[in-house]
Amino acid sequence: MTSTPPDPPAARPRVDSRSVVYEVYVRSFADSDGDGVGDLAGVTAHLDAVARLGVDAVWLTPFYPSPQADHGYDVADHRGVDPLFGDLAAFDALVERAHGLGLGVLVDVVPNHVSVAHPWFRQVLAAGPDDPSRGRFHLRPGTGPDGRRPPNRWRSVFGGPAWTRLPDGAWYLHLFAPEQPDLDWTHPDVRADLERTLVFWAERGVDGFRVDVAGGLMKHPLLAEVRRGEPHPHWDRTEVHDVYRSWRRVLDGVRPGVFAVAEVWGPPERTALYARPDELGHAFAFEVLQTPWSASALQRTVELQLAAHREAGSLPGWVLGSHDFERVASRVGRERALALHLFLLAMPGSFTLYAGDELGLPQVDVPREAWQDPQALRSDGEQLSRDGARVPLPWTPDEPACGFTTGTPWLPQPPGWEAYARSTQEQDPTSPWSVLRHALALRRTLWRESSATVRWIDPHPGVLVALRGEAVAVLNASNRPHRLALTGWEVVASSTGVLDQDVVPPGACVWCTVPPGVVAAGAGTVR
Numbered sequence: 001m002t003s004t005p006p007d008p009p010a011a012r013p014r015v016d017s018r019s020v021v022y023e024v025y026v027r028s029f030a031d032s033d034g035d036g037v038g039d040l041a042g043v044t045a046h047l048d049a050v051a052r053l054g055v056d057a058v059w060l061t062p063f064y065p066s067p068q069a070d071h072g073y074d075v076a077d078h079r080g081v082d083p084l085f086g087d088l089a090a091f092d093a094l095v096e097r098a099h100g101l102g103l104g105v106l107v108d109v110v111p112n113h114v115s116v117a118h119p120w121f122r123q124v125l126a127a128g129p130d131d132p133s134r135g136r137f138h139l140r141p142g143t144g145p146d147g148r149r150p151p152n153r154w155r156s157v158f159g160g161p162a163w164t165r166l167p168d169g170a171w172y173l174h175l176f177a178p179e180q181p182d183l184d185w186t187h188p189d190v191r192a193d194l195e196r197t198l199v200f201w202a203e204r205g206v207d208g209f210r211v212d213v214a215g216g217l218m219k220h221p222l223l224a225e226v227r228r229g230e231p232h233p234h235w236d237r238t239e240v241h242d243v244y245r246s247w248r249r250v251l252d253g254v255r256p257g258v259f260a261v262a263e264v265w266g267p268p269e270r271t272a273l274y275a276r277p278d279e280l281g282h283a284f285a286f287e288v289l290q291t292p293w294s295a296s297a298l299q300r301t302v303e304l305q306l307a308a309h310r311e312a313g314s315l316p317g318w319v320l321g322s323h324d325f326e327r328v329a330s331r332v333g334r335e336r337a338l339a340l341h342l343f344l345l346a347m348p349g350s351f352t353l354y355a356g357d358e359l360g361l362p363q364v365d366v367p368r369e370a371w372q373d374p375q376a377l378r379s380d381g382e383q384l385s386r387d388g389a390r391v392p393l394p395w396t397p398d399e400p401a402c403g404f405t406t407g408t409p410w411l412p413q414p415p416g417w418e419a420y421a422r423s424t425q426e427q428d429p430t431s432p433w434s435v436l437r438h439a440l441a442l443r444r445t446l447w448r449e450s451s452a453t454v455r456w457i458d459p460h461p462g463v464l465v466a467l468r469g470e471a472v473a474v475l476n477a478s479n480r481p482h483r484l485a486l487t488g489w490e491v492v493a494s495s496t497g498v499l500d501q502d503v504v505p506p507g508a509c510v511w512c513t514v515p516p517g518v519v520a521a522g523a524g525t526v527r
Helices: 038-043 047-053 090-098 117-126 132-135 188-203 238-255 269-274 286-290 297-310 328-332 334-345 374-378 432-444
Strands: 020-022 057-060 104-109 164-165 171-173 208-209 259-262 282-287 318-319 350-354 465-466 471-476 490-494 509-511
Touching: 020 047, 038 297, 057 208, 090 104, 104 188, 104 259, 104 286, 117 132, 132 374, 164 318, 164 328, 164 432, 188 238, 238 259, 238 269, 259 269, 259 471, 269 282, 282 286, 282 297, 286 297, 286 318, 328 334, 334 350, 334 432, 334 471, 334 509, 350 432, 432 509
Parallel strands: 020 057, 020 350, 057 104, 104 208, 208 259, 259 282, 282 318, 318 350
Antiparallel strands: 164 171, 465 471, 471 509, 490 509
16 A cells, blocks of 8 residues: 555546536445445446546545444545555556546545544543543533433434433534534634645545535534524534635645535525635535426526526536435436436536436335445434435346446345346447437537526427527426427437437437527427
8 A cells, every 4th residue: 555646647637617527436336356345446447437428527435444334424534545445555546547538536525524433533532521632523511410411402414313422421413423423613623634634635636525514514602503594503604614715725725726516405595605716616506306397497496506606606516316315217217317417417517427327227125124324224214215326336237246246235236237237228329328428428519618508498388498509408398299499400419319300208308409590489399
């Protein structure tokens, strides 16, 4: 293993506000050593397939040393590699191979909390109540007789109280699992250490960062309760933006324009603030995940996101799926999922594609006895088991594990999983993989550098026709076929995989080129 950063690539891949980023859930992508868990060497071995798909960069979920209570989001060392996934040499080899293929590399940074195995928290457990190191965490006395009740009524995202009591009687805050104590971002050690982490990975060749729980770092100093009409006591507090302004200065000091994207929830006018150029520069546009299958609702979502990001001086980061959500093919159906992908790929901004969505993978009903997701386990099934979106990928139709591993996958693959195999889909021009590959190749010339302005034309109930530059994206969210305006139009991409048609079926999306100055006319619904 080496601790020396590799030499920078001669031509660094471009990752920016118009890129398509491919999320790799490392545990479930590809296993190189037969232990049933995906690893960095497995990712490296399959990067050529990712490059063939046509994305611009890969985002790796946490591979850092961790007890794996939350599958790596409980970090014990932000600047290392867990032996489960490899070592720093394996990471360096991955970056070198990715850059050689023209792919940027993004890593997760987890600033809100650490693992109970982190040296800082171990110090808390070993030190006395007056030790200053305890100030790196939110430790408070309890309430009620003998302090037996938590300091307040804050709840964990994973269910139950957001507080756990230490043997010495103090309570520590954890917005997620008890194994994930929250850091106190008012402490200078916390800020300095995470900045060192950013520099460490940026100097090691990383092209960008996905910031986990970006809106949760700052807490109300008096631990106020949640009250209607008042700023939330621990989500999206104004003070958090000072953190990201300092991060931008640090990142630009290593290399100007290092990509960073916020995982933050809320209304667009709030989440877009994280995407300001002097902060992270980008933020996920999660609202589309909660938008119903409706032309008017989708248009409204897009308009609000574009307006909010325009005000912030940025573009939206569109996302339809990730390791935290039900698979989009199950949420809206496989055909509609492909249509939504094409529609959002045509919109101004970046797009994050979750590994497996290009195969049309559905959500898997993982047997309860096989659950590993702390969200489902701690809530006793009241919250969605995210395991269903994390089942290891099918690479080939071969037994025993569809090419993912020679061992037993860490989550069971369901019967019939081989039908989604990537090797098979690459040979089928109408498969989800082939449809998206064609669209991604075309996007580079058709949409990537196109205008950031969207003009809605040719209105029809249930149909969206979005004009950008000299191309249109037509999404048919109605229940009837929609006839295209064919005067000078040419269909160049379709979610159905069929280009020679003048009708957009229900639940489909097509891209068309139009001659300069041509205004859509004569389009209508097929009666």
